[in-house]
Amino acid sequence: MNALHQEWLALQSQHERYEALALGVKLVAFAATVLVPDNTLALALLALLWLQEAVLKTFQGRLGDRLLVVEAGLKSGGEVAAMQLHSDWLASRPRGAGLVAQYLKNALRPTVALPYPLLMILVVVI
Template sequence: MTTTALQQEWLALQAQHERYEALTLAVKLAAVAVCVVVPDSVLALGLIALLWLQEGVLKTFQGRLGDRLLVVEAGVKAGAAALPMQLHSDWLLGRPRGAGLLAQYLKSALRPTVALPYPLLMALTVAC
């Protein structure tokens, strides 16, 4: 029974993990739209920075799901050695507070796969 629960949890987590990937792509596209559509470069820079940070938050959330996916996969591989449906309980045990949480968001925002388009869009905004 536990293996089936872990398998169902994996399916749900994987679907959400992929959904976060689509959301972060939408954030990147919104940043491109801001660069093209917003005529005030100061406002555009602020909005692009905000979208960059928002993507960092989304990637942090996605990372938490990825961490749980790895636990679930190990549980399935070991024949249900992991308890199912412990995403929030496990996260709460190591949840950072205040500055630690902000540091997580910033670390995610500075990952190359997240950060790559934003400085370029900001430079384009200033140049145009």
């Protein structure tokens, strides 16, 4: 097995792990809605968990970007350097406001955002 195959397997495994972690964050958010008696604290916790999931999805997206590069290299048989996840990311890493914007963009993705406003409304209504 060549280095690109090994890299793909490792990246794909971690990509799926981030998906499971994001689901775990959603489950904790639901538990917070039910178990935290103070509405202000529950809303703050939900906002924090929402942002945490956005950070996880941003990290997952970086892995996904690299997976696409590796897959293109595997498909074409071309010259793609293996094991360059962090070097490639560092070369294009956004700074300051760009990084915050990346996190917020992921927070607003429907698959991330959907449960949080609903849970927040539930906290306020109940």
